[in-house]
Amino acid sequence: MSTEQFALDNVLLWLIGLPLVAAPLVYFAGRLFNLGRWAALGVIGLTWIPFVIAAQQVGTGSISLVVEGMTLRMDGISLVLAAIALSLGTLVVVYSNRYVAHEENEDKYYPMLVALIGVITGLGCATDLFNLWVWFEAMAISSYLLVAFYRDQPASLEAGLKYLVQSAVGSVLVLLGMALVLALTGTMNLAEIRAVAGQPATPGLPLLAAGALFVIGFGVKAALVPMHTWLPDAHSQAPSGISAMLSGVVIEAGLIALLRAVASLAGVTLSWGVLLMGFGALNMLAGNLLALRQKHVKRMLAFSSLSHMGYMLLGLGIAVYVGQSAAAAGSFFHLINHGLMKGLAFLAAGALLYVLFIKTGDHHSPLTISDLGGAARKYPIVALTLSIAALGLGGLPPFAGFMSKWQIFVAGFETQNIVIDLLVIFAALNSVLSLAYYAPIVNAVYRQEPSEAVTRGQALSWTMSLPLILLAVAIVILGLWPSLLAWLTGPAGTALVKAFGG
Amino acid sequence: MTTLQIAVIGVLGLIGIGLYGLLIARNLIKVIVALQVLVKGALLALVAAGLASGKLNLGQSLAVMVIVVDTVVAVIGLALALQVKRRMGTLDIKDLSTLKK
Amino acid sequence: MIQALILLTMGLPWLGGLAVWLTTNKHPRAQHTLAVVFAVATGSAALLLLPYASATPAIVIPLGGLFGDLTFTPDGLSVFLAIIATVVGSLAVIFSVNYMHGDKQLGRYYELVLLFIGAMAGLALTGSLLFLFVFWEVTAFCSFALIAFNNDDPKAVAGGIKALIITSLGGVGLLSGALIIYAQTGSYQIAAFLERAETLPKEVLALVAFGFLIAAAAKSAQFPFQTWLPDAMEAPTPVSALIHAATMVNAGVYLLARFFPAFEGVAGWTTAVMIVGLLSALLAGLMALVATDLKRALAYSTVSQLGYMVYAIGAGGVYASQFHLLSHAVFKALLFLAAGAVIHGVGTRDMRQMGGLGSRMPFTRTVFVIGALALAGIPIFNGFWSKELILEAGLHEGSLWAYGVAFFCAGLTALYTLRMVYLVFFGKPRSHLHAHDAQPAMKVSLGLLALGSVTTWLLAGPLSELLKSTLPFHEFHELRTGGMIQEVITQPATLAALAVIVAGGLLWWQRQRLTGLTRMLQGLARMATNSFGFEAINRGVIRVTQSTAEALRVTQTGLLSWNVAGIAIGLIVVLILLAWGK
């Protein structure tokens, strides 16, 4: 490796490399000195420095890093992914301080989390199809242990196993798609594939098959509807910090991998946008209906992730279909907001799970809606933040979720296409339907009669409250001032439309 | 029929058999065997794709990495299976369907 | 100055909410004081806005991107609605000091009430469609949270969620309308839309118009969305007065009035509005006649009176509708609060258990009767004048059958009002209830509202002047108070209406003699108690949704094999779609 390629002043190298290189150090710090949590916090804190510099350098363009003949390029889309991974990651590390303390695998938790953040940042920057797959697999492998973290719990193992098998099947499908692309275009570089795939001489049908394989293969991770079945199990059984990461970052990373891969085949057909919109509608409806009768809070939140993935897919589909960046920007805004809101919801629910059950040594009991009863009197911060998260997810103003949905909807109506208009109205109706399961959460926490679990509950530590407060404040601020993140979502939307050739 | 086409049929066969095995298998270790069969299909597909595009070395080097990654996945899967056996005393996936609805 | 006043009108309640929150439930006395101070200050700020009313936006905050400008326009209609919301709101807060005494979650109560008042003021004052929708949803949320305030009571929770779902469902109409407007005009400004409405394609404008009608009907509990309002009576009574009589339900009427100039020309729209209004007035009137729960009877009468206002808008009488809105806000708030005093005093809402309470709570009886007379439309009280104006507008613009129905409803109103008053305050006591009269803070609110019920009609002239001078797109005729009196008194229709009202009243006195008629009406009464089947439709929709959701849960088998099958099936479907689409 030459010095030129590994120029240490390249900020991208630091941004991706730092967490990856530091992960083993975090492991040893945890293993030998029991300092894993602080080492992790330090590493992630340091990673913010290259992130801020990178964010300034990217602007509306991109920055790249050449490693061994391959390029990593950070554009708007990667920046969005890095931003949400890093923000949520930081808060999850703080939050987990108590949550996983004294657990058997605490020393392995933090290095995996740090590695996960680095890998997801890298995944966003891949410019090579196969490289994308390697990052993708690295992400999956880093998260298996985190899902099956409570390895003495059968349910946790079951969730981990389903996650592993379904991810592996998805990854094989992606590989098949890649083989098809390689056979027909002779390259793995996304830009070169695009150039070749758009030519009329290239046979279209096998590339369509490749696209389908990508959509399904990456769609397993992105939780598109018939492939979503691992998600409720994994999200509900993982430690709550990890549930937040899975729901707020990992499935979105799957979505972005899907977009990158499919974008390279944009020239083959115009129907990718339609496909995305179709999956969007399916996800919204199925997610909401599956969540409606759910009594376990974390499972309900997991199902609602499906419907939120649906909103993002809808916006992205519109953007791809009509080549309009506003809808994509709305989707990326919703991606960030969903990360914040769902992260908050999982962390707040997890805080209750922790003080009501886990702290007393009960890893088995799920948190049900009735357990939430009257939590407000004993845990006012958790109750308030959980309510904010639930209402934000339900799309009520003045929280961030409303604004991003609105942006998607407006962009949809701006196309003046009657089918898209109907889809948007369908999405709005789904939003109303979702209130039917978010509202009871709010009612439950403000009951006067505390539930049995709450009366037995333990005290809550400030390290768990702090991330909740920060996230809630962010959600409210973004809801009141939605253009605050336009610098992030705007370029991402433009980058997406550009990637699809708009 | 050219060797390439036979290879493609081989790929499809492996994928089909692997999928079928995955769908009917009840034993966790067999599930992982099925995953391995699927991966073998992908490997052959990559080599065949290298051949088809005239870039065999590229196909080979991708396949190498796939072997590594999927061996790792298989090992983690086996480790999970062992842990399942240890905690629950069974490898039957029907006993592993407590999380539903 | 005007900017500061607008910000105060909206911001004070929210600051008050924050202050109450910071005081915590350990200091209930401070919470009461803070809430009252902030509510009254808000009302005063809104009143001070009056001289500054104008059609130009006072505050413009660009938000960038697809979010347009956040504007606040203090025109006549906005200021008028803001004043009603904040002044009636502050009276409800004063009333709460006694009513909510000793509640364990006092902080949450006041926070939500103040948030609600602020949101309502915002809804009235904003000139941006996006923020109209924002405040629309915030009020929906507040009403949900306040109806379900007693979270331990499943009925309250169900009522709250029902209100939230139905009003949000209607909100989708507003949302689509607003989005269409933005897509067509590139702006969220209401004024810009009203100006350019005629240039929009006819069918697009019709979509917007009917979308807004759906939204208004859901919010104002009009046909066919009226079912949420009676269930909302689980809320604490001051909240019912605040949300379900005086302010939130007015938002729908406000919406229709605000956009009337744009939609006037849409084919069939005015007729649809009239039909919605009349059906609501008629059905709700009948339901009020058979209701046994005091608050429900009042709720039905609210739906019925709102029906009148909607009918008036359909008939082109925007001014009459707004004038009735004012009267109704005052006398209905009075009735609700007085009912609250009764409920607080005797501890039940069932009118069958009351009776003869008048002698034991004379003050409450007096003010309730004043409110009832206003509701029934007896001369001198404010309800008389506004109702006559509506009937007059109906006679001028609408078709005769519609006028006939409205006429009939006037009699119906008198009938159910008299029944209510009689059941509660007169006759023989039907059970041994402990009763005490209104407490001091309650008396303040009730007294002021009773005064209002007798006097607000004198504001007819100034209101007309206010609306006429600041709303460029509505064509208001000048109307002075003196002119109105003359107009109403000299109209022969007025006498006819009065006759109907008196006849309605007499019907109650002669109820024993009319047993034959009563028996004839029994079927109707049974239908009325069952909300004419709309409850059944609601329940059906809910049941279908729930059972679909339950059935769908089977797909989450938890079995790895089926999970993998899901992936394979997804692949097959996508492959087929793509190959076929090619």
Add this chain to the structure above:
Amino acid sequence: MSFLFAALTVAMLLCAFLAFRARHLIVSALWLAGCSAILSILMYLLGAYWIAVIELSVGAGLVTVLFVFAISIAGDESAEFRSSIPRPIALIISLVSIILLGFMTISSLIALPPATEATFSEVLWQQRGLDMLVQSGLLFAAVVGILGLLSEAKVPVEEKKTAPAKELQAGRPVVKPATAAAREAKA
């Protein structure tokens, strides 16, 4: 050549199929090894010498060893269950997927003459160097993951069926081959 190739392909598919028919897990693992070995021959015939060697050593060798290890620890549950979803459905699903894939792809795949290309190691180390770097991160994650899943600090308290203590201790050795596998595969 073509005939040999076809015959070997059929043999490979047969091995794969028999891996699911086998009653004993250990036999199943051995059929998989056979499948893998034939696959490596096929790759060799296709001219992919490097990958053939690696597949033979890792796929047929190492993975089989791992399976045998795992099975010996977990115990060979020879009882044959009824499959959890009806076999015809499974058959239809898998057949339809591959037929569709085949229909969409097979006609367009024609072997091109080999392009002038860098050597295998050049491609692997210079063109795909980033992949190798990412993979080392991935291997780290894998090692920690396996450690996390299998290392036993203390004897677990709750067990449904009493797992013999021998198995618990035997849990450890699996870790070593795994890391060794990783190292070997990387090399």
